[in-house]
Amino acid sequence: MARTSGSHSEITGPRLREAAQRLFARHGYAAVTMRQIAAEVGVQAGALYNYIPDKQGLLADLMRSHLEELLAAWAEEPRGAGPVAALEAFTRFHIRFHLERPDAVFIAYMELRNLAPPHFAEIEALRKSYETRLEDILREGRAAGLFDLPDTKLATLAVIAMLTGVTTWYREDGRLSRDKVAGLYWDMVRKTVGA
Amino acid sequence: MARTSGSHSEITGPRLREAAQRLFARHGYAAVTMRQIAAEVGVQAGALYNYIPDKQGLLADLMRSHLEELLAAWAEEPRGAGPVAALEAFTRFHIRFHLERPDAVFIAYMELRNLAPPHFAEIEALRKSYETRLEDILREGRAAGLFDLPDTKLATLAVIAMLTGVTTWYREDGRLSRDKVAGLYWDMVRKTVGA
Numbered sequence: 001m002a003r004t005s006g007s008h009s010e011i012t013g014p015r016l017r018e019a020a021q022r023l024f025a026r027h028g029y030a031a032v033t034m035r036q037i038a039a040e041v042g043v044q045a046g047a048l049y050n051y052i053p054d055k056q057g058l059l060a061d062l063m064r065s066h067l068e069e070l071l072a073a074w075a076e077e078p079r080g081a082g083p084v085a086a087l088e089a090f091t092r093f094h095i096r097f098h099l100e101r102p103d104a105v106f107i108a109y110m111e112l113r114n115l116a117p118p119h120f121a122e123i124e125a126l127r128k129s130y131e132t133r134l135e136d137i138l139r140e141g142r143a144a145g146l147f148d149l150p151d152t153k154l155a156t157l158a159v160i161a162m163l164t165g166v167t168t169w170y171r172e173d174g175r176l177s178r179d180k181v182a183g184l185y186w187d188m189v190r191k192t193v194g195a
Numbered sequence: 196m197a198r199t200s201g202s203h204s205e206i207t208g209p210r211l212r213e214a215a216q217r218l219f220a221r222h223g224y225a226a227v228t229m230r231q232i233a234a235e236v237g238v239q240a241g242a243l244y245n246y247i248p249d250k251q252g253l254l255a256d257l258m259r260s261h262l263e264e265l266l267a268a269w270a271e272e273p274r275g276a277g278p279v280a281a282l283e284a285f286t287r288f289h290i291r292f293h294l295e296r297p298d299a300v301f302i303a304y305m306e307l308r309n310l311a312p313p314h315f316a317e318i319e320a321l322r323k324s325y326e327t328r329l330e331d332i333l334r335e336g337r338a339a340g341l342f343d344l345p346d347t348k349l350a351t352l353a354v355i356a357m358l359t360g361v362t363t364w365y366r367e368d369g370r371l372s373r374d375k376v377a378g379l380y381w382d383m384v385r386k387t388v389g390a
Contacts, residue, residue, distance in 0.1 A: 028309070031225030110305050114223070148386075151379050154371075158383050161360025162353045169352055176349075184346050188353050191343075192387045 013051040015041045017065075020058050025103035029059055029111045059111060060119040066104040067126035073097055074133055083141030084195055090134055091189045092182045094163045099178055105167050131156055138193060148194025159189055208246040210236045212260075215253050220298035224254055224306045254306060255314040261299040262321035268292055269328055278336030279390050285329055286384045287377045289358045294373055300362050326351055333388060343389025354384055 019040035023032045034055055038045045052058050074097075079089035098105050108127075115123060135156040141147035149155045166181060176184070214235035218227045229250055233240045247253050269292075274284035293300050303322075310318055330351040336342035344350045361376060371379070 026308070028223055028225045030223045113221070150382055151371075154376070154379050155383065157360060157364055158357045158380065161363070162357040162387075165352060165356025165360075168356070176346075181349070184349050185353065187345055188350065188387050191389055192357075192383050194386055 012041065012043060016043065016048070016052050017058070017062065020052075021062050021103050021107060024059065024062070024111065025106045029055075029107070029114045056114075056116055056119065059107070060115060060123065062104065063108050063111070063115070063119075063123045064126065066101065066108050067123065067130065070097060070130055071126070071133075074130070083137050083144060083146055084190075086137045087134075087141065087189065087193065087195070088186050090137060091159075091163060091186045094160070095166050095182045095185060096178060098164060098167050099170055102167060105164070109164070131160060134159060141193065141195065146195055155193055159192060162188070162192070207236065207238060211238065211243070211247050212253070212257065215247075216257050216298050216302060219254065219257070219306065220301045224250075224302075224309045251309075251311055251314065254302070255310060255318065257299065258303050258306070258310070258314075258318045259321065261296065261303050262318065262325065265292060265325055266321070266328075269325070278332050278339060278341055279385075281332045282329075282336065282384065282388065282390065283381050285332060286354075286358060286381045289355070290361050290377045290380060291373060293359060293362050294365055297362060300359070304359070326355060329354060336388065336390065341390055350388055354387060357383070357387070 016037060020032070020037045023036060023040065032055075034048055035045045037058075038048045043051070053061065074090070074093060077089055077093045079086045112120065112123070135152060138147060138149060138152045138155055138159075142149045142152055163185060166185065170178075170181065211232060215227070215232045218231060218235065227250075229243055230240045232253075233243045238246070248256065269285070269288060272284055272288045274281045307315065307318070330347060333342060333344060333347045333350055333354075337344045337347055358380060361380065365373075365376065
């Protein structure tokens with residue numbers, strides 16, 4: 001019995017989170033009701049809170065999961081030796097990871113304003129932690145005389161904005177494959193940092 | 196009488212548009228009601244449609260005005276001679292123009308999904324028209340052998356994403372002035388295009 005109930009909850013919780021992510025990405029956090037999320041998965045609205053927190057907690061959960069997954073995936077990513085290889089790995093990783101998760105990326109960028117202050121501070125800290133991974137690579141490359149960077153912090157923000165921008169226009173049926181796009185962006189990132 | 200009524204309408208319409216822009220930027224299009232917009236300006240909800248179209252038309256109006264103003268301002272911008280000077284002018288112009296209009300920029304990027312198809316097509320065409328201004332500069336510079344660009348279209352998208360990214364983190368009380376930021380971005384843009 002406990003096993004069955006546990007399994008049910010283990011399946012329903014993630015399905016509700018997936019439904020919420022899809023609905024938030026399509027219509028916006030403010031326009032989606034908890035009732036709609038429940039209906040999408042076939043759960044009674046009254047039973048919803050057995051599986052997931054309130055709408056605000058759900059939004060924070062989605063953003064937290066996305067960023068924790070991003071940090072964990074980057075920690076596992078092979079990156080060769082030295083700052084130039086690390087920067088190429090970061091460029092290709094960032095594009096690939098974000099193109100694979102359009103809904104999560106859209107929510108992470110679009111719905112920040114809808115996070116209440118304590119959640120906002122937590123999510124911002126995770127986002128900055130990821131930025132710091134790139135900043136560390138740039139600082140190391142600059143210290144080694146491999147990169148020409150008048151301002152490491154600004155270069156960090158510029159490179160991340162450039163790479164994340166791919167998610168706003170990339171289409172699977174477009175003229176360029178993901179790998180080709182990543183290669184062309186690596187050429188631009190390399191030049192941007194003067195490597 | 197006609198004069199007074201005209202003036203009243205000429206003032207109320209823009210004030211309603213400003214209020215809508217502020218409310219859409221703060222809470223999101225989906226979360227704002229026409230009643231809230233009316234209340235913000237002290238207009239009776241029933242009289243609202245004398246001054247402005249429905250909520251969808253209002254959103255399209257705001258985006259259209261923003262993009263038309265952007266295109267007109269760039270057309271007026273001094274840009275020196277040749278593609279390198281034009282690219283520097285574009286970089287500084289884009290950052291300045293967008294930092295001066297945080298609410299309009301936020302709406303232009305965040306609320307595209309809330310435009311109905313005919314409006315979406317119109318706004319997309321204006322946005323692409325602006326991108327083409329930059330693409331033309333890059334193409335000209337490439338043809339003249341001044342820029343090293345494996346893919347002009349991708350470089351256009353990369354540069355615009357990089358520059359627009361400034362609006363997501365820039366703070367007036369931060370460590371860098373707008374001019375200083377524009378100068379540092381120009382250094383990066385120049386390198387990105389291999390100039």
